[in-house]
Amino acid sequence: MELIGLGKSYGPETAVAGVDLAVEHGELIAILGASGSGKSTLLKMVAGFEGPSRGRILLHGQDVSSLSPADREIGMVVQNYALFPHLSVARNVEYGLRMRKWPKRERAERVAEMLERMRLSALGDRLPRQLSGGQQQRVAIARALAYSPRIMLMDEPLGALDKALKQDLVEEIHRVHREFATTILYVTHDREEAMTLADRVVLMRDGRMAACAPVEELYLRPPTAYAAGFFSGANLVPARVVDRVEGRARVEIGGRTLDTTCPVDPLGSPVTAAVRPVCVVLDPPDDAWALEGEVTDRLFLGDSVQLKLAYSDADTSGVVSCLLPATAPGLPGAVGEKVRFGFTPDTARIVPDDQETR
Numbered sequence: 001m002e003l004i005g006l007g008k009s010y011g012p013e014t015a016v017a018g019v020d021l022a023v024e025h026g027e028l029i030a031i032l033g034a035s036g037s038g039k040s041t042l043l044k045m046v047a048g049f050e051g052p053s054r055g056r057i058l059l060h061g062q063d064v065s066s067l068s069p070a071d072r073e074i075g076m077v078v079q080n081y082a083l084f085p086h087l088s089v090a091r092n093v094e095y096g097l098r099m100r101k102w103p104k105r106e107r108a109e110r111v112a113e114m115l116e117r118m119r120l121s122a123l124g125d126r127l128p129r130q131l132s133g134g135q136q137q138r139v140a141i142a143r144a145l146a147y148s149p150r151i152m153l154m155d156e157p158l159g160a161l162d163k164a165l166k167q168d169l170v171e172e173i174h175r176v177h178r179e180f181a182t183t184i185l186y187v188t189h190d191r192e193e194a195m196t197l198a199d200r201v202v203l204m205r206d207g208r209m210a211a212c213a214p215v216e217e218l219y220l221r222p223p224t225a226y227a228a229g230f231f232s233g234a235n236l237v238p239a240r241v242v243d244r245v246e247g248r249a250r251v252e253i254g255g256r257t258l259d260t261t262c263p264v265d266p267l268g269s270p271v272t273a274a275v276r277p278v279c280v281v282l283d284p285p286d287d288a289w290a291l292e293g294e295v296t297d298r299l300f301l302g303d304s305v306q307l308k309l310a311y312s313d314a315d316t317s318g319v320v321s322c323l324l325p326a327t328a329p330g331l332p333g334a335v336g337e338k339v340r341f342g343f344t345p346d347t348a349r350i351v352p353d354d355q356e357t358r
Helices: 039-047 089-099 104-117 133-145 163-180 191-197 215-220 225-230
Strands: 002-010 013-022 028-032 054-059 074-078 151-155 184-188 200-205 208-214 235-245 248-253 256-261 270-275 289-300 304-312 317-325 338-343 349-352
Touching: 002 039, 013 039, 013 054, 013 208, 028 039, 028 191, 039 074, 039 151, 039 184, 074 133, 089 104, 089 133, 104 133, 133 163, 163 191, 184 191, 191 215, 200 215, 200 225, 208 215, 208 225, 225 235, 225 270, 225 349, 235 317, 248 270, 256 289, 304 338
Parallel strands: 028 184, 028 200, 074 151, 151 184
Antiparallel strands: 002 013, 002 054, 200 208, 235 248, 235 270, 248 256, 270 349, 289 304, 289 338, 304 317
């Protein structure tokens, strides 16, 4: 599938602006973003529920931009499941096959196959109201996959589920993707879902594609401050390039300097040091960037402890998040405790400055 300059406007308002994206067969792409970023509008255009204002949608080389949803051979799973309440599980799964006029015997065989593969065989005669939320979502997935669509669209499919059930369904979707080798566009605002499921992540911001990269690359090497904060959960510390030598740079942060890799030019330009919470350490070594501060919040998370550390000096101030093992020696015990903290140069990702992320 390929999206070429795909955009959508509502009067003077632009919901999606010129998205270009090529999706490989069997790939799972997570479309991630905050509310209002344009991710669901993008999916609706691919599905055919919204007509694009500009651009094209190609499926296997065919321009389907003007085709109806039924003519695109696309399966869709939404947050509220959209099951027919008066039909049994088996009849729900069969529905798309009946609409496409599959022969009765082939329909029965396909429904039996889908129920077995989705571990629903014992529930075929039940109505949706007799199922748990997770079982209903599996029925919705089975129905969408039954007629072997060319692509599967999922719009916040786990948004209404509790945390434990959500984890079970994430594993289920991962299994389905692996076994069926189906091409999937998966819209979510949950970065953990995106990291667990996706081959690549499209990060949407204000209707534009802010980043598109494999999951590990986007997490470990975010291209911008927005990507670092939203997807990597990194601390964003204001900085400035003061010297450069062969791909490395000396960066000034809060009146202190550190030497690190830095793709940003020119000298003197404002940049952002993106540092993930797990890379912030207490009592850092001498070669680390370090500041004095105090604990403003302490949250026990089971295996780890999250600290909020406030700092302030003549040049800058802010709050840094730190994530440490719960068994680490010398953990601060209370809010207000003074600490020395920092990070080593190799754990700081220097990215272009973006004031809106702060």
